[in-house]
Amino acid sequence: MSGWITVAGLGPGSDAMVTPEVAAALDQATDVIGYIPYVARVAARPGLTLHASDNRVELDRARHALSLAAQGGRVVIVSSGDPGVFAMASALFEALEAEGGDPDIRILPGITAMLAAAARAGAPLGHDFCAINLSDNLKPMALIEHRLRHAARGDFAMAFYNPRSASRPAGFARVLEVLHEECEPERLMIFARAVTTPDEALRVVTLEEATPDMADMRTVVLVGNRATRRVGRWVYTPRGAV
Amino acid sequence: MSGWITVAGLGPGSDAMVTPEVAAALDQATDVIGYIPYVARVAARPGLTLHASDNRVELDRARHALSLAAQGGRVVIVSSGDPGVFAMASALFEALEAEGGDPDIRILPGITAMLAAAARAGAPLGHDFCAINLSDNLKPMALIEHRLRHAARGDFAMAFYNPRSASRPAGFARVLEVLHEECEPERLMIFARAVTTPDEALRVVTLEEATPDMADMRTVVLVGNRATRRVGRWVYTPRGAV
Numbered sequence: 001m002s003g004w005i006t007v008a009g010l011g012p013g014s015d016a017m018v019t020p021e022v023a024a025a026l027d028q029a030t031d032v033i034g035y036i037p038y039v040a041r042v043a044a045r046p047g048l049t050l051h052a053s054d055n056r057v058e059l060d061r062a063r064h065a066l067s068l069a070a071q072g073g074r075v076v077i078v079s080s081g082d083p084g085v086f087a088m089a090s091a092l093f094e095a096l097e098a099e100g101g102d103p104d105i106r107i108l109p110g111i112t113a114m115l116a117a118a119a120r121a122g123a124p125l126g127h128d129f130c131a132i133n134l135s136d137n138l139k140p141m142a143l144i145e146h147r148l149r150h151a152a153r154g155d156f157a158m159a160f161y162n163p164r165s166a167s168r169p170a171g172f173a174r175v176l177e178v179l180h181e182e183c184e185p186e187r188l189m190i191f192a193r194a195v196t197t198p199d200e201a202l203r204v205v206t207l208e209e210a211t212p213d214m215a216d217m218r219t220v221v222l223v224g225n226r227a228t229r230r231v232g233r234w235v236y237t238p239r240g241a242v
Numbered sequence: 243m244s245g246w247i248t249v250a251g252l253g254p255g256s257d258a259m260v261t262p263e264v265a266a267a268l269d270q271a272t273d274v275i276g277y278i279p280y281v282a283r284v285a286a287r288p289g290l291t292l293h294a295s296d297n298r299v300e301l302d303r304a305r306h307a308l309s310l311a312a313q314g315g316r317v318v319i320v321s322s323g324d325p326g327v328f329a330m331a332s333a334l335f336e337a338l339e340a341e342g343g344d345p346d347i348r349i350l351p352g353i354t355a356m357l358a359a360a361a362r363a364g365a366p367l368g369h370d371f372c373a374i375n376l377s378d379n380l381k382p383m384a385l386i387e388h389r390l391r392h393a394a395r396g397d398f399a400m401a402f403y404n405p406r407s408a409s410r411p412a413g414f415a416r417v418l419e420v421l422h423e424e425c426e427p428e429r430l431m432i433f434a435r436a437v438t439t440p441d442e443a444l445r446v447v448t449l450e451e452a453t454p455d456m457a458d459m460r461t462v463v464l465v466g467n468r469a470t471r472r473v474g475r476w477v478y479t480p481r482g483a484v
Contacts, residue, residue, distance in 0.1 A: 016266070019353065021258035058481075084360045086481075090368030093478035102474055107361035111261065111351045118326045119349035126332030128389055130372045130398060138482040147370055147396040154392030156372060232344055236335035239300075239328075240380040 003069035005103055006076045007083040007092055009110015010041055014196035017111045025076050025108060031068050033061050034078035034088070042078065056137070058088060062095035069103050082112035086133045086161045113220040114159035117192030120202055122234030124190060124222050129157035134164070136171055144171075145178055152182035157237055158223040163215040173212040179223065183207055188235055190222040191215055204235055245311035247345055248318045249325040249334055251352015252283055256438035259353045267318050267350060273310050275303050276320035276330070284320065298379070300330060304337035311345050324354035328375045328403045355462040356401035359434030362444055364476035366432060366464050371399035376406070378413055386413075387420055394424035399479055400465040405457040415454040421465065425449055430477055432464040433457055446477055 006025045011017035026032065031049050032042050039052035053061055065075045079087035089107050096103070118125045130151040134144060151158050164172040179187070185208035193201045193216070203214060207223075215221055228237040248267045253259035268274065273291050274284050281294035295303055307317045321329035331349050338345070360367045372393040376386060393400050406414040421429070427450035435443040435458070445456060449465075457463055470479040 011261070014263070016263035017261045017351070019253070019259045019261055021256070024258070082357050082361075084357060084365045084367050086368075089361070089365035090478050090481045093365055093368075093473050093476055094480060096476075097471075097473040105476070107365065109259070109353045109357045109361040111353070112357065115324050115326060115351040115354065119324075119331070119351040123326045123331035123335055123349065125326050125373075126328075126335075128372065128374045130370065130393075130396075131367075132370045147398065150392040150396030150398075151372075154372075154389045154396075156389065156392075229339075231335050231339040234335055234338075234347070236332050238336060239332045 002104065003072045004074055004106070005065050005069045005092065006106045006108055007079065007089045008076050008108045009079050009082040009087070009112070010038060011111040012081055012113050012116040012196045013194065017116065017196060019108070019110065022108050022110060028074055029076040030074045032076050032078055033065050038078045038080050058091035059095055061088065062092040063099065065092065066095060066099055066101070066103060070101070079110070080113070082110045083107055084109065085112045085131065113161065113195060114222065116195045117190065117220045117222060120192060120195055121190045121204065121222065123236040124188070124224050124228055125157050125159065126237040126239060127157060127225060127227070129159060131159045131161065133161045134171060134175060135162040136168060141171060141174065144175070148175060148178045149182055152179065155225045157225045157228065160221040160223070162217060163219055163221050164212065165217045169212070172215050176210055176212060179207055184226070188224040188228045188230070190235060191219055192222065193219045195220070204230070244346065245314045246316055246348070247307050247311045247334065248348045248350055249321065249331045250318050250350045251321050251324040251329070251354070252280060253353040254323055254355050254358040254438045255436065259358065259438060261350070261352065264350050264352060271316050271318040273315045273317045274320055275307050275317060280320045280322050300333035301337055303330065304334040305341065307334065308337060308341055308343070308345060312343070321352070322355070324352045325349055326351065327354045327373065355403065355437060356464065358437045359432065359462045359464060362434060362437055363432045363446065363464065365478040366430070366466050366470055367399050367401065368479040368481060369399060369467060369469070371401065373401045373403065375403045376413060376417060377404040378410060383413060383416065386417070390417060390420045391424055394421065397467045399467045399470065402463040402465070404459060405461055405463050406454065407459045411454070414457050418452055418454060421449055426468070430466040430470045430472070432477060433461055434464065435461045437462070446472070
């Protein structure tokens with residue numbers, strides 16, 4: 001029997017957001033590979049080997065998947081959210097480019113964190129928007145700043161992934177400085193932590209009220225555009241132009 | 243019994259991408275409201291009234307939902323893809339702002355077209371990216387151009403929704419002109435039509451090869467960033483900076 005690799009998005013946390021096609025792929029797998037907390041979401045069963053690894057070893061994981069599939073394994077690489085948004089799909093293609101071959105690959109989308117967070121808050125991404133990874137592991141802070149300024153000047157709503165970690169506490173403070181230079185102080189922001197999990201916490205503030213400690217690595221940060229407003233407890237961006 | 247409104251994302255077309263929480267909401271509904279082809283995806287059953295309406299009546303639909311819920315209805319407004327991405331969630335909050343009240347509202351995310359299209363193609367949105375609605379129903383073409391240029395200059399990958407319709411055939415030709423001014427001719431583009439449906443068609447071309455007739459209203463168009471490349475039949479954007 002020939003092997004395959006599926007890169008599957010588990011969504012932000014709740015099993016009620018796992019799509020049926022992702023559940024079916026997990027049911028057929030011989031091997032599940034991924035970051036420890038994501039693999040922990042997959043139930044153990046006979047015939048399934050769980051390969052949990054630490055953060056920042058994406059290419060090792062991808063090579064492992066290619067190797068297992070070449071031996072006939074039915075391999076699911078699990079990502080949180082959507083595998084194509086700052087997750088394992090790109091890493092798999094980087095490894096494929098280096099190693100060659102034409103394995104049977106499928107990418108199965110999932111509910112990405114920014115859309116789950118937006119849904120909890122209302123519709124803050126209801127008009128044109130950008131998604132920016134604030135981690136500077138793989139790109140310089142200067143490029144992040146450059147993109148932030150273009151996003152703000154284009155009046156895009158924004159979603160920030162990986163806003164802040166213990167190893168780079170200053171980065172998100174700098175991001176807030178750039179937003180202060182580009183946006184009005186009343187601009188609405190949403191700090192959405194661990195959305196759809198028991199630890200979920202949602203906080204809506206203005207840019208003026210935002211502080212770096214409101215974000216950690218489990219937080220997605222949303223920034224409205226100029227027209228984003230509150231209605232009751234909700235935040236939404238109108239469909240039309242300002 | 244008190245009524246409620248749920249705005250639910252049905253995903254791009256395949257039932258295998260409808261999340262369990264959306265399926266559960268539809269099972270509990272007394273009324274389903276939406277654009278004709280989306281309501282057609284919901285199975286009829288005793289106790290459920292299907293309210294299908296034509297395009298461009300989003301606010302009417304939202305007011306109808308508020309009115310039915312106020313009478314005790316359990317109302318699901320269905321959107322294709324994700325309800326917060328160029329869909330019905332913002333329209334509901336616009337209607338709520340105008341009409342007042344504090345109804346029981348939930349927004350349930352779905353797999354949005356750009357992420358389903360990206361998954362089919364590989365991982366073209368694997369780094370920072372923007373989503374832009376090219377419809378000029380609700381915003382001037384000048385604002386679309388302004389955002390396009392900022393997205394290109396920030397070297398974001400891009401996803402275009404509603405790229406072209408019979409009523410505005412010239413708009414997408416203008417978008418391609420702007421991309422030619424801002425990007426190199428080898429830039430990779432993906433025209434993804436009716437993804438996950440029986441009519442699915444995926445075409446990968448360079449900007450130089452792209453022509454306006456490659457898009458219609460069932461197409462999502464993806465544009466890579468400077469680093470986006472092919473590996474075998476796949477297209478992906480590396481995780482690092484160029």
